[in-house]
Amino acid sequence: MKNFDSNIPIYLQVMDDIKKQIITGKLKPNDKLSSVRELAQTYAVNPNTIQRTFQELEKEDLVKSERTSGRYVCADENRINNLRFKMTEKVICDFINELNELGYKENDIPQLLEQVKEKYYER
Amino acid sequence: MNDKKCIEFENVSKSYGSKQALSNVNVKLETGKIIGLLGPNGSGKTTMIKIINGLLRSYQGTCLIDGQLPNEVSKSMISYLPDEPYFQEWMKIKDALNLFRDHYQDFDWALCMTLLDRLGLDPNLKIKSCSKGMKEKFQLALVMSRKAQFYILDEPLGGVDPAARELILDIILKNYNENSCLLISTHLISDIEKIFDEIIFLKNGEVVLQKNCEELRNETGKSVDETFREVFKC
Numbered sequence: 001m002k003n004f005d006s007n008i009p010i011y012l013q014v015m016d017d018i019k020k021q022i023i024t025g026k027l028k029p030n031d032k033l034s035s036v037r038e039l040a041q042t043y044a045v046n047p048n049t050i051q052r053t054f055q056e057l058e059k060e061d062l063v064k065s066e067r068t069s070g071r072y073v074c075a076d077e078n079r080i081n082n083l084r085f086k087m088t089e090k091v092i093c094d095f096i097n098e099l100n101e102l103g104y105k106e107n108d109i110p111q112l113l114e115q116v117k118e119k120y121y122e123r
Numbered sequence: 124m125n126d127k128k129c130i131e132f133e134n135v136s137k138s139y140g141s142k143q144a145l146s147n148v149n150v151k152l153e154t155g156k157i158i159g160l161l162g163p164n165g166s167g168k169t170t171m172i173k174i175i176n177g178l179l180r181s182y183q184g185t186c187l188i189d190g191q192l193p194n195e196v197s198k199s200m201i202s203y204l205p206d207e208p209y210f211q212e213w214m215k216i217k218d219a220l221n222l223f224r225d226h227y228q229d230f231d232w233a234l235c236m237t238l239l240d241r242l243g244l245d246p247n248l249k250i251k252s253c254s255k256g257m258k259e260k261f262q263l264a265l266v267m268s269r270k271a272q273f274y275i276l277d278e279p280l281g282g283v284d285p286a287a288r289e290l291i292l293d294i295i296l297k298n299y300n301e302n303s304c305l306l307i308s309t310h311l312i313s314d315i316e317k318i319f320d321e322i323i324f325l326k327n328g329e330v331v332l333q334k335n336c337e338e339l340r341n342e343t344g345k346s347v348d349e350t351f352r353e354v355f356k357c
Contacts, residue, residue: 006346008316
Protein backbone atom coordinates (compact mmCIF):
# COMPACT_ATOMS: atom_id res chain seq x y z
CA MET A 1 0.00 0.00 0.00
CA LYS A 2 1.66 3.12 -1.14
CA ASN A 3 -1.18 5.38 -2.09
CA PHE A 4 -2.27 7.30 0.93
CA ASP A 5 -5.07 9.79 0.97
CA SER A 6 -3.11 12.82 2.12
CA ASN A 7 -6.24 14.44 3.54
CA ILE A 8 -6.35 11.89 6.33
CA PRO A 9 -3.63 11.47 8.95
CA ILE A 10 -1.29 8.79 7.65
CA TYR A 11 -1.01 6.94 10.95
CA LEU A 12 -4.76 6.29 10.79
CA GLN A 13 -4.40 4.78 7.33
CA VAL A 14 -1.51 2.57 8.37
CA MET A 15 -3.54 1.53 11.44
CA ASP A 16 -6.42 0.53 9.19
CA ASP A 17 -4.13 -1.49 7.00
CA ILE A 18 -2.67 -3.38 9.94
CA LYS A 19 -6.15 -3.93 11.38
CA LYS A 20 -7.24 -5.46 8.09
CA GLN A 21 -4.26 -7.77 8.17
CA ILE A 22 -5.25 -8.85 11.67
CA ILE A 23 -8.88 -9.42 10.70
CA THR A 24 -8.07 -11.43 7.62
CA GLY A 25 -5.52 -13.52 9.44
CA LYS A 26 -2.52 -12.30 7.48
CA LEU A 27 -1.30 -11.35 10.91
CA LYS A 28 -2.24 -14.03 13.41
CA PRO A 29 -2.64 -13.73 17.18
CA ASN A 30 0.78 -13.59 18.84
CA ASP A 31 2.52 -12.90 15.54
CA LYS A 32 5.44 -10.57 15.83
CA LEU A 33 5.08 -7.29 13.98
CA SER A 34 7.86 -5.92 11.81
CA SER A 35 10.04 -3.26 13.33
CA VAL A 36 9.33 0.44 13.05
CA ARG A 37 12.14 0.84 10.59
CA GLU A 38 11.02 -2.00 8.36
CA LEU A 39 7.44 -0.81 8.27
CA ALA A 40 8.53 2.76 7.61
CA GLN A 41 10.24 1.48 4.51
CA THR A 42 7.39 -0.77 3.41
CA TYR A 43 4.88 2.04 3.66
CA ALA A 44 7.41 4.67 2.58
CA VAL A 45 6.57 6.91 5.51
CA ASN A 46 8.38 8.54 8.36
CA PRO A 47 9.43 6.18 11.22
CA ASN A 48 7.67 8.46 13.70
CA THR A 49 4.41 7.84 11.84
CA ILE A 50 4.81 4.10 12.44
CA GLN A 51 5.70 4.80 16.07
CA ARG A 52 2.46 6.71 16.39
CA THR A 53 0.55 3.89 14.66
CA PHE A 54 1.91 1.40 17.19
CA GLN A 55 1.05 3.65 20.12
CA GLU A 56 -2.54 3.92 18.95
CA LEU A 57 -2.82 0.18 18.25
CA GLU A 58 -1.50 -0.45 21.75
CA LYS A 59 -4.09 1.93 23.18
CA GLU A 60 -6.76 -0.15 21.49
CA ASP A 61 -5.13 -3.29 22.93
CA LEU A 62 -4.69 -4.80 19.47
CA VAL A 63 -0.95 -4.87 19.81
CA LYS A 64 1.17 -5.64 22.84
CA SER A 65 4.67 -4.48 23.29
CA GLU A 66 7.16 -6.72 25.07
CA ARG A 67 9.90 -4.58 26.42
CA THR A 68 12.88 -6.14 24.78
CA SER A 69 11.64 -8.44 22.08
CA GLY A 70 9.21 -6.37 20.03
CA ARG A 71 5.51 -5.98 19.39
CA TYR A 72 2.95 -8.76 19.04
CA VAL A 73 -0.59 -9.07 17.76
CA CYS A 74 -3.11 -9.43 20.56
CA ALA A 75 -4.11 -13.01 21.37
CA ASP A 76 -7.68 -12.25 22.44
CA GLU A 77 -10.04 -13.68 19.80
CA ASN A 78 -12.98 -11.70 21.21
CA ARG A 79 -11.17 -8.47 20.69
CA ILE A 80 -10.37 -9.40 17.11
CA ASN A 81 -13.99 -10.36 16.47
CA ASN A 82 -15.08 -7.03 17.90
CA LEU A 83 -12.67 -5.28 15.61
CA ARG A 84 -13.98 -7.19 12.62
CA PHE A 85 -17.52 -6.23 13.50
CA LYS A 86 -16.64 -2.57 14.02
CA MET A 87 -14.94 -2.35 10.65
CA THR A 88 -17.81 -4.14 8.92
CA GLU A 89 -20.26 -1.81 10.60
CA LYS A 90 -18.37 1.17 9.29
CA VAL A 91 -18.36 -0.13 5.71
CA ILE A 92 -22.10 -0.74 5.83
CA CYS A 93 -22.88 2.64 7.40
CA ASP A 94 -20.84 4.40 4.72
CA PHE A 95 -22.68 2.38 2.10
CA ILE A 96 -26.09 3.34 3.49
CA ASN A 97 -25.06 6.98 3.76
CA GLU A 98 -24.06 7.11 0.14
CA LEU A 99 -27.27 5.46 -0.99
CA ASN A 100 -29.19 8.03 1.04
CA GLU A 101 -27.28 10.72 -0.78
CA LEU A 102 -28.40 9.17 -4.06
CA GLY A 103 -31.97 9.47 -2.84
CA TYR A 104 -32.73 5.88 -1.83
CA LYS A 105 -34.83 5.05 1.23
CA GLU A 106 -34.33 2.28 3.76
CA ASN A 107 -36.84 -0.02 2.03
CA ASP A 108 -35.12 0.23 -1.36
CA ILE A 109 -31.85 -1.16 -0.13
CA PRO A 110 -32.51 -4.95 0.04
CA GLN A 111 -33.87 -5.11 -3.51
CA LEU A 112 -31.09 -2.93 -4.83
CA LEU A 113 -28.52 -5.08 -3.15
CA GLU A 114 -30.00 -8.22 -4.72
CA GLN A 115 -29.94 -6.65 -8.16
CA VAL A 116 -26.36 -5.51 -8.03
CA LYS A 117 -25.15 -8.63 -6.27
CA GLU A 118 -26.30 -10.78 -9.15
CA LYS A 119 -24.50 -8.63 -11.65
CA TYR A 120 -21.38 -8.51 -9.51
CA TYR A 121 -21.04 -12.26 -9.14
CA GLU A 122 -21.71 -12.86 -12.83
CA ARG A 123 -18.44 -11.26 -13.69
CA MET B 124 18.25 7.92 25.59
CA ASN B 125 19.96 9.97 22.99
CA ASP B 126 20.10 13.58 23.93
CA LYS B 127 18.42 15.84 21.45
CA LYS B 128 20.33 18.38 19.51
CA CYS B 129 18.78 21.35 17.83
CA ILE B 130 19.19 24.25 15.50
CA GLU B 131 17.65 27.36 16.93
CA PHE B 132 16.74 30.60 15.21
CA GLU B 133 16.16 33.52 17.55
CA ASN B 134 14.72 36.71 16.13
CA VAL B 135 16.61 36.27 12.90
CA SER B 136 16.17 38.95 10.25
CA LYS B 137 18.02 39.36 7.02
CA SER B 138 17.69 41.79 4.19
CA TYR B 139 19.28 42.04 0.78
CA GLY B 140 19.35 45.79 0.22
CA SER B 141 15.78 46.95 0.51
CA LYS B 142 14.39 43.42 0.11
CA GLN B 143 13.51 41.88 3.46
CA ALA B 144 14.34 38.18 3.09
CA LEU B 145 13.68 37.03 6.66
CA SER B 146 11.93 38.94 9.37
CA ASN B 147 12.05 37.95 12.99
CA VAL B 148 12.25 34.21 12.50
CA ASN B 149 11.99 32.08 15.64
CA VAL B 150 12.24 28.41 14.92
CA LYS B 151 13.59 25.30 16.60
CA LEU B 152 14.65 22.27 14.56
CA GLU B 153 15.12 19.17 16.70
CA THR B 154 16.84 15.89 15.94
CA GLY B 155 14.55 12.88 15.53
CA LYS B 156 12.33 14.68 13.07
CA ILE B 157 11.87 15.12 9.35
CA ILE B 158 10.86 18.70 8.79
CA GLY B 159 9.50 20.30 5.64
CA LEU B 160 10.49 23.89 5.02
CA LEU B 161 7.77 25.08 2.70
CA GLY B 162 7.13 28.36 0.99
CA PRO B 163 6.73 29.89 -2.45
CA ASN B 164 9.66 31.21 -4.45
CA GLY B 165 11.42 34.03 -2.69
CA SER B 166 9.93 33.30 0.73
CA GLY B 167 13.31 32.93 2.41
CA LYS B 168 13.85 29.15 2.45
CA THR B 169 17.32 29.20 0.97
CA THR B 170 18.30 32.22 3.05
CA MET B 171 17.48 30.28 6.23
CA ILE B 172 19.45 27.31 4.99
CA LYS B 173 22.45 29.43 4.08
CA ILE B 174 22.46 30.94 7.55
CA ILE B 175 22.44 27.47 9.13
CA ASN B 176 25.40 26.50 7.00
CA GLY B 177 27.37 29.61 7.82
CA LEU B 178 27.25 30.89 4.26
CA LEU B 179 25.56 34.13 5.26
CA ARG B 180 27.09 35.89 8.19
CA SER B 181 25.58 39.36 8.27
CA TYR B 182 22.11 39.17 9.70
CA GLN B 183 20.30 40.22 12.86
CA GLY B 184 19.48 37.81 15.65
CA THR B 185 21.15 34.50 16.39
CA CYS B 186 21.20 31.09 14.82
CA LEU B 187 22.72 28.41 17.05
CA ILE B 188 23.57 24.87 16.05
CA ASP B 189 23.71 22.69 19.13
CA GLY B 190 24.36 25.88 21.10
CA GLN B 191 27.09 27.24 18.84
CA LEU B 192 27.26 29.75 16.04
CA PRO B 193 27.91 28.12 12.67
CA ASN B 194 31.58 27.06 12.68
CA GLU B 195 33.82 24.13 11.77
CA VAL B 196 32.20 21.92 14.39
CA SER B 197 28.69 22.67 13.19
CA LYS B 198 29.76 22.04 9.61
CA SER B 199 30.95 18.58 10.55
CA MET B 200 27.52 17.92 12.07
CA ILE B 201 25.58 19.09 9.03
CA SER B 202 25.27 17.37 5.68
CA TYR B 203 24.14 20.02 3.26
CA LEU B 204 22.65 19.71 -0.22
CA PRO B 205 22.67 23.14 -1.88
CA ASP B 206 20.00 24.07 -4.37
CA GLU B 207 22.46 24.22 -7.25
CA PRO B 208 25.33 22.13 -8.58
CA TYR B 209 28.65 23.18 -7.08
CA PHE B 210 31.22 20.74 -8.41
CA GLN B 211 33.64 21.67 -11.17
CA GLU B 212 32.47 20.52 -14.57
CA TRP B 213 35.78 18.81 -15.44
CA MET B 214 35.50 16.45 -12.47
CA LYS B 215 34.26 12.91 -12.60
CA ILE B 216 31.68 11.72 -10.12
CA LYS B 217 34.42 9.66 -8.51
CA ASP B 218 36.55 12.78 -7.98
CA ALA B 219 33.74 14.33 -5.99
CA LEU B 220 33.55 11.20 -3.86
CA ASN B 221 37.26 11.51 -3.15
CA LEU B 222 36.75 15.10 -2.14
CA PHE B 223 34.00 14.13 0.27
CA ARG B 224 36.12 11.35 1.73
CA ASP B 225 38.97 13.78 2.35
CA HIS B 226 36.73 16.39 3.93
CA TYR B 227 34.27 14.42 5.99
CA GLN B 228 35.25 11.68 8.41
CA ASP B 229 31.67 10.44 8.49
CA PHE B 230 31.52 9.80 4.73
CA ASP B 231 30.68 6.21 3.85
CA TRP B 232 32.29 5.42 0.48
CA ALA B 233 30.71 2.00 0.05
CA LEU B 234 27.26 3.33 0.82
CA CYS B 235 27.70 6.11 -1.70
CA MET B 236 28.70 3.62 -4.41
CA THR B 237 25.56 1.59 -3.64
CA LEU B 238 23.39 4.68 -3.87
CA LEU B 239 24.96 5.74 -7.17
CA ASP B 240 24.24 2.29 -8.49
CA ARG B 241 20.59 2.47 -7.39
CA LEU B 242 20.32 5.83 -9.09
CA GLY B 243 21.83 4.43 -12.24
CA LEU B 244 24.90 6.66 -12.19
CA ASP B 245 28.35 5.57 -13.30
CA PRO B 246 31.15 6.88 -11.01
CA ASN B 247 33.36 7.41 -14.05
CA LEU B 248 30.91 9.83 -15.62
CA LYS B 249 32.15 13.37 -16.16
CA ILE B 250 30.05 15.94 -14.35
CA LYS B 251 29.99 17.99 -17.54
CA SER B 252 28.04 15.25 -19.27
CA CYS B 253 25.41 14.96 -16.51
CA SER B 254 21.96 16.48 -16.93
CA LYS B 255 20.50 18.72 -14.25
CA GLY B 256 18.52 15.85 -12.78
CA MET B 257 21.54 13.56 -12.79
CA LYS B 258 23.62 16.17 -10.97
CA GLU B 259 20.91 16.50 -8.36
CA LYS B 260 20.73 12.75 -7.88
CA PHE B 261 24.46 12.41 -7.58
CA GLN B 262 24.79 15.22 -5.06
CA LEU B 263 21.97 13.70 -3.04
CA ALA B 264 23.85 10.38 -2.97
CA LEU B 265 26.92 12.18 -1.64
CA VAL B 266 25.01 14.03 1.05
CA MET B 267 23.04 10.99 2.23
CA SER B 268 26.26 8.97 2.50
CA ARG B 269 27.40 10.97 5.49
CA LYS B 270 26.45 10.05 9.04
CA ALA B 271 25.50 13.50 10.18
CA GLN B 272 23.32 14.97 12.93
CA PHE B 273 21.52 17.26 10.55
CA TYR B 274 20.72 16.78 6.89
CA ILE B 275 19.73 19.99 5.18
CA LEU B 276 18.36 19.38 1.71
CA ASP B 277 17.55 22.43 -0.36
CA GLU B 278 15.07 21.43 -3.08
CA PRO B 279 16.22 17.82 -3.52
CA LEU B 280 13.44 17.00 -5.99
CA GLY B 281 13.32 20.06 -8.21
CA GLY B 282 14.94 18.69 -11.37
CA VAL B 283 14.14 15.03 -10.85
CA ASP B 284 11.47 13.24 -12.86
CA PRO B 285 8.36 12.01 -11.02
CA ALA B 286 9.30 8.34 -11.40
CA ALA B 287 12.67 8.89 -9.76
CA ARG B 288 11.15 10.89 -6.90
CA GLU B 289 9.83 7.73 -5.26
CA LEU B 290 13.31 6.24 -5.41
CA ILE B 291 14.82 9.36 -3.92
CA LEU B 292 12.30 9.42 -1.08
CA ASP B 293 13.13 5.78 -0.45
CA ILE B 294 16.84 6.56 -0.37
CA ILE B 295 16.25 9.44 2.01
CA LEU B 296 14.11 7.31 4.33
CA LYS B 297 16.49 4.37 4.30
CA ASN B 298 19.60 6.35 5.02
CA TYR B 299 18.30 8.94 7.38
CA ASN B 300 19.28 8.04 10.87
CA GLU B 301 16.42 8.34 13.34
CA ASN B 302 18.49 10.32 15.79
CA SER B 303 19.24 12.98 13.24
CA CYS B 304 17.21 15.85 11.91
CA LEU B 305 16.28 16.12 8.27
CA LEU B 306 15.24 19.50 6.93
CA ILE B 307 13.89 19.49 3.39
CA SER B 308 12.94 22.65 1.58
CA THR B 309 10.59 22.19 -1.32
CA HIS B 310 7.51 23.38 -3.09
CA LEU B 311 6.70 19.90 -4.45
CA ILE B 312 4.68 19.14 -1.36
CA SER B 313 2.28 16.45 -2.49
CA ASP B 314 5.15 14.22 -3.59
CA ILE B 315 6.84 14.28 -0.26
CA GLU B 316 4.42 15.25 2.50
CA LYS B 317 3.93 11.69 3.71
CA ILE B 318 7.44 11.57 5.09
CA PHE B 319 7.31 14.82 7.09
CA ASP B 320 6.82 14.95 10.85
CA GLU B 321 6.53 18.64 10.91
CA ILE B 322 6.19 21.51 8.49
CA ILE B 323 7.23 25.12 8.58
CA PHE B 324 5.42 27.57 6.30
CA LEU B 325 7.46 30.59 5.28
CA LYS B 326 5.68 33.57 3.79
CA ASN B 327 7.56 36.71 2.80
CA GLY B 328 10.33 35.85 5.23
CA GLU B 329 8.03 35.17 8.15
CA VAL B 330 7.19 31.85 9.74
CA VAL B 331 3.41 31.66 9.53
CA LEU B 332 3.03 28.09 10.73
CA GLN B 333 5.10 25.40 12.41
CA LYS B 334 3.12 22.29 13.10
CA ASN B 335 3.01 18.52 13.27
CA CYS B 336 1.65 17.22 9.94
CA GLU B 337 -0.76 14.67 11.33
CA GLU B 338 -2.25 17.25 13.69
CA LEU B 339 -2.62 19.61 10.78
CA ARG B 340 -4.47 16.94 8.76
CA ASN B 341 -6.59 16.10 11.78
CA GLU B 342 -7.58 19.71 12.37
CA THR B 343 -8.17 20.75 8.79
CA GLY B 344 -9.21 17.43 7.21
CA LYS B 345 -6.92 18.44 4.39
CA SER B 346 -3.56 17.49 3.05
CA VAL B 347 -0.54 19.65 3.78
CA ASP B 348 -0.49 20.42 0.07
CA GLU B 349 -4.02 21.80 0.14
CA THR B 350 -3.40 23.84 3.27
CA PHE B 351 -0.33 25.24 1.58
CA ARG B 352 -2.35 26.25 -1.46
CA GLU B 353 -4.84 28.05 0.78
CA VAL B 354 -2.25 29.89 2.84
CA PHE B 355 -0.34 30.99 -0.22
CA LYS B 356 -3.20 31.67 -2.59
CA CYS B 357 -2.11 34.28 -5.11
